[in-house]
Amino acid sequence: MKLSRRNFLWMSGALVTASLAAKLGCAPEEPTEPDPDAPPEDDEVVLEPVDLRVEYADTVTQICSICGVGCGVLCYVENGEIVAVDGDPDHPINEGTLCSKGAALYNMYYEYDEKGEPVVNKQRLTKPLYRAPNATDWEEVDWDWAIEEIAKRTKETRDEYFKETNGNGEVVNRCEALAWVGSAMCNSEENYLFRKFVAANGIVNNDHCARL
Ligand code: SF4
16 A cells, blocks of 8 residues: 555554553453353344254264275264264374265265255166267166176287287287276275286286376
8 A cells, every 4th residue: 555644644643542542441342252041132043953963873983995095984874874974083094084085975875855865876876887889878787798798808809919029029918908997986905906907917008096
C-alpha cells in the first residue's frame, strides 16, 4: 500500500487512540467460553446425536489388500457383514492412517442408495469381461472359459515368439510378444506369484498400476 503523509498521520492518531482506550479500560471484553448448559438461541443449529454404524459391530484386524505397503485396517463386522473400515492406530506401518484407496476399501463392496443405506456396489465386477478381436463391446464370460483361453493363448504366443538369443547371438530367453500387468487390487502374495510366473515364462513386458 502506498502511504501518503495524510494517511500516515491518520493511522498514527488511530493507534494512539486505541492504546489510550485500552489503558482507560474501554478495550473490548475478552470472549468467554460458551456455557454448554445454556439454552440454545433461536437461530442456533442443534446437532442431534446419531447412532454410530460401528456401535454393535465386532472389530476384526486385517491388512489392506490393495498394495504392498500393508497398512493395518480395522473391519467392523455385524451379522457377518462389514459395516465400516478404519485405519488401525496400533499398526506400526500406518498408525491409524489410510491412503485414499485404503480409505475407500468399504466401497469395494458397498455403495449407498438414495436413502443413504448401504447396498452391494453395482459397479463391482464379479465375472470376467471379454472383448473379441475387432469387437466394440465387452461380454461377460464364465471363469472356466476365460482361464482356459488365457492359458491356451499364452502358450501359443510364447511358443511362436520365444527367443533364446538376440541378434548378436547373446542368450536372452525372452518373449516380447506378451505383456503382463499386475494389480493394486491383488495382495502382496498374489503379486509375488505373478512376478514369478512372468519371469519363468520370459515375459519382459511387465508392469503394475501402483507406483509406490
Ligand atoms: S493401498 Fe493405501 S491403505 Fe492400502 S496398503 Fe497401500 S498405502 Fe496402505
